[in-house]
Amino acid sequence: MTGLGKLGGRTWVVTAAALIVLIVVNAVLQHNFLEPSVVQSNLTTFLPLVLVAIGQTYVILGGDIDLSVGAIVALVNVVTVTVIAAFGGDGTAVVLGLMIGMGVGAGCGLLNGLIIAGLRFQPIVTTFATSIVFSGLALWVLPQAGLPVPEPYWRTYAGTILGVPTVYVIYLLAFLLAAFLAARPFMTRLKAVGGLRAAAFQTGLDLGRLRVSAFVLSGLYGAFASLCLTGETASGDPLMGQSLAMSAISAVVLGGTALAGGVGGTLGSVLGALVVGMIGSVIFFAGLPFEYQTLVQGLIILAALAGGVLVTRR
Amino acid sequence: MQPVLRASDISKSFGAVRALDKARLTVERGEIHALLGANGCGKSTLCKIIAGTVGRDTGEVLIDGKAAALGSPRLAEAEGVALFYQELSLVPQLSVGENIFLGREPRERLGFTDRAAIARETEALIARVAAVAGKGFTPDARVADLTPDQRQLAEILKVLARQPKIIIFDEATATLDRRQVEVFFDILRELKAEGVSSIFISHRMDEVFAIADRITVMRNGQTVAEFAATETDRYAVVYAMVGETGAIAASVRDHRPLEGDARLVVEGARAARLGPVSFTARCGEILGLGGLQGQGQKALLAGLFGAEPFQSGHVSLDGVDVTAGRPADAMAHRIAYVSGDRGRDSALPGRSIFENTAIASLVRERRHVIPGALFRERFADVLAGLNTRYAGLDAPIGSLSGGNQQKVFISRWLSPAPGLLLLDDPTKGIDLGAKGDFYLLARKLADEGATVIIYSSEDSELLSLCDRVLVLNGGAITADLTGDRLTPFELTRASYGDAA
Numbered sequence: 094m095t096g097l098g099k100l101g102g103r104t105w106v107v108t109a110a111a112l113i114v115l116i117v118v119n120a121v122l123q124h125n126f127l128e129p130s131v132v133q134s135n136l137t138t139f140l141p142l143v144l145v146a147i148g149q150t151y152v153i154l155g156g157d158i159d160l161s162v163g164a165i166v167a168l169v170n171v172v173t174v175t176v177i178a179a180f181g182g183d184g185t186a187v188v189l190g191l192m193i194g195m196g197v198g199a200g201c202g203l204l205n206g207l208i209i210a211g212l213r214f215q216p217i218v219t220t221f222a223t224s225i226v227f228s229g230l231a232l233w234v235l236p237q238a239g240l241p242v243p244e245p246y247w248r249t250y251a252g253t254i255l256g257v258p259t260v261y262v263i264y265l266l267a268f269l270l271a272a273f274l275a276a277r278p279f280m281t282r283l284k285a286v287g288g289l290r291a292a293a294f295q296t297g298l299d300l301g302r303l304r305v306s307a308f309v310l311s312g313l314y315g316a317f318a319s320l321c322l323t324g325e326t327a328s329g330d331p332l333m334g335q336s337l338a339m340s341a342i343s344a345v346v347l348g349g350t351a352l353a354g355g356v357g358g359t360l361g362s363v364l365g366a367l368v369v370g371m372i373g374s375v376i377f378f379a380g381l382p383f384e385y386q387t388l389v390q391g392l393i394i395l396a397a398l399a400g401g402v403l404v405t406r407r
Numbered sequence: 408m409q410p411v412l413r414a415s416d417i418s419k420s421f422g423a424v425r426a427l428d429k430a431r432l433t434v435e436r437g438e439i440h441a442l443l444g445a446n447g448c449g450k451s452t453l454c455k456i457i458a459g460t461v462g463r464d465t466g467e468v469l470i471d472g473k474a475a476a477l478g479s480p481r482l483a484e485a486e487g488v489a490l491f492y493q494e495l496s497l498v499p500q501l502s503v504g505e506n507i508f509l510g511r512e513p514r515e516r517l518g519f520t521d522r523a524a525i526a527r528e529t530e531a532l533i534a535r536v537a538a539v540a541g542k543g544f545t546p547d548a549r550v551a552d553l554t555p556d557q558r559q560l561a562e563i564l565k566v567l568a569r570q571p572k573i574i575i576f577d578e579a580t581a582t583l584d585r586r587q588v589e590v591f592f593d594i595l596r597e598l599k600a601e602g603v604s605s606i607f608i609s610h611r612m613d614e615v616f617a618i619a620d621r622i623t624v625m626r627n628g629q630t631v632a633e634f635a636a637t638e639t640d641r642y643a644v645v646y647a648m649v650g651e652t653g654a655i656a657a658s659v660r661d662h663r664p665l666e667g668d669a670r671l672v673v674e675g676a677r678a679a680r681l682g683p684v685s686f687t688a689r690c691g692e693i694l695g696l697g698g699l700q701g702q703g704q705k706a707l708l709a710g711l712f713g714a715e716p717f718q719s720g721h722v723s724l725d726g727v728d729v730t731a732g733r734p735a736d737a738m739a740h741r742i743a744y745v746s747g748d749r750g751r752d753s754a755l756p757g758r759s760i761f762e763n764t765a766i767a768s769l770v771r772e773r774r775h776v777i778p779g780a781l782f783r784e785r786f787a788d789v790l791a792g793l794n795t796r797y798a799g800l801d802a803p804i805g806s807l808s809g810g811n812q813q814k815v816f817i818s819r820w821l822s823p824a825p826g827l828l829l830l831d832d833p834t835k836g837i838d839l840g841a842k843g844d845f846y847l848l849a850r851k852l853a854d855e856g857a858t859v860i861i862y863s864s865e866d867s868e869l870l871s872l873c874d875r876v877l878v879l880n881g882g883a884i885t886a887d888l889t890g891d892r893l894t895p896f897e898l899t900r901a902s903y904g905d906a907a
Contacts, residue, residue: 273517276517276519276520277517277518277519277520278510278512278514278518278520281501281505281509281512281520282509282510284498284500284501285498285501285505285509288498288499288500288501289497289498289499289500292496292497292498293498293509295480295492295496296496296509296510297479297480297481297484297510298509298510355498355499355500355501356500
């Protein structure tokens with residue numbers, strides 16, 4: 094096999110290279126870019142996208158797609174802040190809010206999975222429809238942005254745990270969970286389901302359970318992202334996270350996971366999410382007029398995707 | 408000693424079709440058992456029932472003397488039965504090792520996959536077939552990067568890793584070359600020495616007598632004979648497959664003598680599992696393609712029509728090169744194709760009968776608009792000529808029975824009449840009356856000068872309709888049967904690659 098051929102299915106190598114280029118460019122544009130406080134602030138900004146991208150990876154590996162994760166983020170946010178407020182805003186209320194928020198995220202994923210794997214609906218249409226349902230529920234729970242979370246919540250998020258910034262602890266926990274799953278047969282079986290469903294069935298794998306599990310993970314990681322965003326905004330917002338689903342799918346693809354399923358992994362998706370985040374950061378510090386920023390950002394993501402595709406196509 | 412497998416009184420119907428009628432099969436421990444029969448005799452259905460992929464209506468399967476639960480492939484596997492699939496159970500994106508242990512991965516602490524154990528055990532399995540493994544056949548190799556016969560080897564290893572008592576090999580040697588077949592046989596003999604039994608479906612009589620200990624023959628869903636391989640010969644086996652009535656030499660058909668020059672000339676046609684094959688056909692001839700299912704007949708028809716173009720080779724019709732790169736090329740040369748898989752290959756579902764008939768004219772006559780009145784009259788006449796029963800040209804195609812639908816699909820090609828008509832198992836699932844109309848039409852078109860090539864999964868259809876039958880085996884033409892030699896006996900014998 095040639096050197097280029099070995100890259101087949103390893104788009105993430107290209108993405109890692111793109112990330113290094115972006116870091117260099119950003120460091121030139123922004124002199125204090127590599128200072129610890131700036132690094133931490135950037136990683137805090139990217140964290141929700143990284144989490145959603147990790148969750149989305151499981152769904153895509155299994156041959157499905159989850160467009161509803163942005164709406165799940167909003168729903169988890171409003172449910173969490175509402176629960177915290179309803180129980181008086183003390184420490185117990187916050188813990189209860191976090192638990193219920195995660196439960197809502199996992200529950201939304203379970204619903205997606207049951208409809209798609211159980212009733213055999215098309216994932217793209219189903220999750221588009223459920224995203225409207227989840228958004229509608231979010232608006233019903235909290236019609237207007239507001240309802241602040243208690244100070245300890247966002248102080249802890251912006252602060253440290255045992256001397257380590259909380260954001261880094263969350264990165265670490267998210268990676269540990271991803272690594273734990275990657276080391277178990279679950280990951281290989283999920284790839285089999287997304288790779289060739291007929292073969293996975295002939296081999297006796299429980300396709301339904303694997304696909305539902307992937308959607309639950311996506312919902313759960315969506316909930317993690319939502320709780321982080323809540324730490325940043327410190328209040329409820331039923332319209333939160335609207336662009337997250339599509340950004341995360343771009344990140345997953347940039348990270349070398351095939352949209353058709355069966356090939357890829359979460360490490361690549363993390364790199365992809367960082368690239369998508371850094372592109373926004375580079376454009377901001379390049380001093381482009383505001384009205385061009387989104388256009389240029391779109392074009393750069395498109396170019397990055399094209400680069401990955403061209404390399405893997407040999 | 409009691410047999411490892413005893414299946415008795417197994418019956419199974421699919422709708423009105425009785426696939427198995429009190430069939431039986433007994434396999435001793437550590438024997439290689441060949442299961443033979445003509446197309447549609449029920450041997451594949453019987454194997455699927457034993458492997459748990461198809462349920463049975465009645466009957467009993469004993470494994471080691473105990474009633475076996477075979478409700479799903481997983482349950483059958485737990486009972487010690489493994490079915491060898493042709494590549495279908497391998498995931499191309501995963502490695503050889505991951506595929507072999509998929510769903511039953513060895514674990515270490517915390518439930519983590521024991522990758523070292525997978526690598527080690529896969530290595531040991533590969534060592535057993537080292538002689539033919541070829542380059543790059545390692546535990547880490549992605550299945551997508553393997554050659555087709557390495558994939559087949561991986562499939563065999565996957566079955567072996569499950570350490571079954573009984574392995575069912577359905578046409579396992581179909582894609583292997585001579586040397587690989589020898590290695591495959593070595594594996595079978597090794598399994599036999601370990602006390603593992605194999606049920607072996609093959610399309611080659613040579614192979615059956617080279618490897619099998621015992622032979623069971625099926626016909627029309629019933630078990631008709633059981634032989635010890637050393638105490639019988641291939642004639643006795645073929646007679647059992649055909650049955651007494653079928654063995655009568657010359658049939659009472661009125662086939663016209665073949666005369667005139669070849670008008671269709673196929674030279675060196677080659678496709679994925681076909682050829683190269685060369686043959687000719689005359690004006691007014693109905694040429695059958697026979698043999699067991701999946702021996703390249705469909706690939707040949709699809710290639711002639713350009714639906715799956717030949718990789719190489721030439722086709723000429725009346726001296727004109729008609730090697731088709733796509734169906735539109737074939738249509739331009741008055742080549743027509745009707746498939747038995749109506750839903751996949753023919754129907755515009757939800758559309759009217761008129762649209763389903765007129766569609767081919769867009770391409771054949773290079774039209775962009777169909778002149779409604781003119782064409783309605785034209786197709787109403789054609790459909791009436793075929794005894795088609797329908798409410799009106801605007802009724803949806805789905806409102807018709809299978810037989811009447813098939814008449815609609817063939818009527819696409821009748822005005823103007825085709826020069827070469829390709830029929831791919833065209834009467835599958837249609838009623839007897841419609842079949843009769845279909846045969847009459849094929850004969851009429853041939854009499855008017857068309858050449859008709861038909862593949863049928865029913866030998867009786869070929870025997871009653873065709874002037875001549877080419878028998879395919881493993882993608883090659885193994886016999887060219889005409890006149891007195893066009894008998895059930897010769898057809899079955901040639902189907903098993905045992906040409907005179």
